Amino acid sequence: MNTFLWLVKREFWEHRGGFLRAPIITAAIFLLLNLMGIVTSEVMGRRMGFMGFAGGGNNLHLLARELDKQSMEAVGAGLDLVMYSSTAIIGIVLGFVVFFYCLGALYDDRRDRSILFWKSLPISDTATVLSKVVSATVVAPLIAVIVGALTGIVMLLMFAITLSLHGVSVWHLLSLSHPVQVIANLIGSIPLYVLWALPTVGWLMLCSAWARSKPFLWAVALPVALGIVIGWFNLLGTVNISDAWYWRSVVARILGSVFPGGWFSQVTGVGGDNPAEMLSSLGVLRGYTAMGSLNLWVGVAAAIAMLAGAIWFRRWRDDS
Amino acid sequence: MSAVITANGLGKRYKTALALDNVSFQVEPGRIVGLIGPNGAGKTTALKAILGLTDFSGELNVLGFDPRRQRDRLMGEVCFIADVAVLPRWIRVCEVVDFVAHVHPRFDRRKCEAFLVRTKLQPNQRVRQMSKGMIVQLHLALVMAIDAKLLILDEPTLGLDILYRKQFYQSLLEDYFDENKTIIVTTHQVEEVEHILTDLMFIRDGRIVLDADMDAVGERYIEVMVNADRAEAARALKPLDERQVFGKSIFLFDGVERAQLEAMGETRRPSISDLFVATMKGTYA
Numbered sequence: 001m002n003t004f005l006w007l008v009k010r011e012f013w014e015h016r017g018g019f020l021r022a023p024i025i026t027a028a029i030f031l032l033l034n035l036m037g038i039v040t041s042e043v044m045g046r047r048m049g050f051m052g053f054a055g056g057g058n059n060l061h062l063l064a065r066e067l068d069k070q071s072m073e074a075v076g077a078g079l080d081l082v083m084y085s086s087t088a089i090i091g092i093v094l095g096f097v098v099f100f101y102c103l104g105a106l107y108d109d110r111r112d113r114s115i116l117f118w119k120s121l122p123i124s125d126t127a128t129v130l131s132k133v134v135s136a137t138v139v140a141p142l143i144a145v146i147v148g149a150l151t152g153i154v155m156l157l158m159f160a161i162t163l164s165l166h167g168v169s170v171w172h173l174l175s176l177s178h179p180v181q182v183i184a185n186l187i188g189s190i191p192l193y194v195l196w197a198l199p200t201v202g203w204l205m206l207c208s209a210w211a212r213s214k215p216f217l218w219a220v221a222l223p224v225a226l227g228i229v230i231g232w233f234n235l236l237g238t239v240n241i242s243d244a245w246y247w248r249s250v251v252a253r254i255l256g257s258v259f260p261g262g263w264f265s266q267v268t269g270v271g272g273d274n275p276a277e278m279l280s281s282l283g284v285l286r287g288y289t290a291m292g293s294l295n296l297w298v299g300v301a302a303a304i305a306m307l308a309g310a311i312w313f314r315r316w317r318d319d320s
Numbered sequence: 321m322s323a324v325i326t327a328n329g330l331g332k333r334y335k336t337a338l339a340l341d342n343v344s345f346q347v348e349p350g351r352i353v354g355l356i357g358p359n360g361a362g363k364t365t366a367l368k369a370i371l372g373l374t375d376f377s378g379e380l381n382v383l384g385f386d387p388r389r390q391r392d393r394l395m396g397e398v399c400f401i402a403d404v405a406v407l408p409r410w411i412r413v414c415e416v417v418d419f420v421a422h423v424h425p426r427f428d429r430r431k432c433e434a435f436l437v438r439t440k441l442q443p444n445q446r447v448r449q450m451s452k453g454m455i456v457q458l459h460l461a462l463v464m465a466i467d468a469k470l471l472i473l474d475e476p477t478l479g480l481d482i483l484y485r486k487q488f489y490q491s492l493l494e495d496y497f498d499e500n501k502t503i504i505v506t507t508h509q510v511e512e513v514e515h516i517l518t519d520l521m522f523i524r525d526g527r528i529v530l531d532a533d534m535d536a537v538g539e540r541y542i543e544v545m546v547n548a549d550r551a552e553a554a555r556a557l558k559p560l561d562e563r564q565v566f567g568k569s570i571f572l573f574d575g576v577e578r579a580q581l582e583a584m585g586e587t588r589r590p591s592i593s594d595l596f597v598a599t600m601k602g603t604y605a
Binding site: 003006009010013109112116118119120121123315 | 368371373374375391392393395396399400401402403406407408409410411412415418419420422423424425459
């Protein structure tokens with residue numbers, strides 16, 4: 001187990017840029033843009049004498065006082081949404097990071113021949129591949145969630161300070177939000193992310209372990225080409241495989257499932273009329289109903305097979 | 321003590337060429353074996369087979385393990401430096417030492433650090449900032465701190481300047497090698513390993529053409545410097561090779577009586593490079 005921990009650590013050392021710096025830079029840009037937005041609305045509001053985003057302190061003051069229970073809930077949900085939004089953007093970046101990480105995980109060291117060094121150590125290929133899977137599906141998302149949650153909190157504070165400059169007691173407003181719940185929701189989603197992302201991780205790592213060159217091309221071109229062929233046969237009317245089914249249930253699952261939240265496609269009744277309803281429909285417990293879907297488990301099974309293939313290729317591919 | 325490596329009928333075929341053709345040999349513990357052969361002769365394939373990096377036919381036993389099926393356990397006892405500069409370029413000195421220290425049960429961290437102190441390597445330096453010579457120093461520091469029974473070196477000094485090359489073999493001999501360890505080395509810089517080898521193996525077109533310890537090589541192969549007037553007599557004994565130096569002929573004989581040769585002129589032990597060239601004549605023809 002100790003060895004495994006160090007293997008994961010090694011992945012982190014090598015991919016600090018993608019795992020740690022990418023979410024932090026995204027967060028910084030996100031915060032900067034928001035700050036610019038706040039400053040713009042302040043300046044515009046003052047210049048035009050018009051209630052901008054945070055202008056018109058009196059109105060807001062009234063607003064804060066006269067909130068009834070239902071709108072308080074809506075405000076709280078809105079604030080939660082603000083916190084989720086930073087994580088959502090970081091989540092998209094995470095998807096790209098994990099995608100390219102998996103694609104290079106078992107290929108880059110073959111290309112630069114450093115595989116010969118790794119293979120000179122008493123480490124099994126299974127442990128190597130699994131440590132990369134864990135790095136992709138647990139370590140990277142965990143860092144993204146932590147950075148995302150911190151960003152969300154910083155953003156709330158930014159709004160709070162802006163509003164307090166206008167004499168609104170925003171601490172009251174802020175107390176309507178649920179930061180702990182937001183963070184718990186996000187961290188709680190990671191196990192679901194592992195299961196959902198596995199087919200993509202498995203497919204990309206299989207290509208990464210197998211391709212002699214250009215793993216990206218193989219990973220993308222192969223399923224797309226197959227899709228085109230299926231489409232063509234459909235046109236001819238000789239094969240009865242649904243195009244739409246193939247693209248949605250195969251291509252999207254083996255290429256796109258590293259983007260977080262995809263499992264909601266397997267959850268019914270997502271949406272709502274107001275932020276609160278919307279949010280609760282996207283809650284973590286709701287997400288876990290995806291575990292009742294066949295799609296998810298077929299994906300996991302396929303992923304296990306593909307990862308076994310990746311391990312086999314890692315052991316026997318001889319091109320260094 | 322039983323053999324470190326026992327190979328029986330090793331074969332390996334790539335798409336276009338036969339890399340190993342029914343090769344059999346044994347390596348005893350406490351030896352330094354030079355595996356020497358022209359490019360593409362099968363040296364690296366043989367080493368890869370020993371390390372379980374490639375599949376092959378035939379029987380192979382390395383330290384009691386089958387490299388095909390028990391590779392993970394085998395690697396606890398075997399170290400290798402494959403070619404130069406295969407350390408990952410992103411890694412720092414302190415990271416790689418940390419990592420090996422935690423995954424290799426036979427790694428002695430103090431030994432490694434003591435060796436690193438004698439180099440210019442900085443703990444925070446990345447491999448990509450190092451010269452080739454420094455990378456090899458780092459790799460050697462890691463390998464020497466591992467108490468392995470078998471060390472395999474595949475062209476470890478290729479592309480290094482002479483200072484690094486000398487230092488490399490000197491460190492190996494002084495600080496690493498002992499009677500419990502075995503080293504197999506392939507290199508084209510034959511002159512530099514000549515004096516450290518205990519055994520010699522020539523490989524050509526996937527076959528072992530010479531497998532002997534250095535004493536036996538000295539007994540079997542003799543070089544004689546013969547004056548021009550006796551050259552015909554020497555040629556009659558079917559030398560492996562003949563070359564002219566300052567009006568005299570130097571003949572290389574395989575298995576001819578020493579007394580007979582001494583009568584013809586000054587005898588000496590041939591250098592491995594001369595022996596190699598004579599043995600491999602016509603390889604690329």
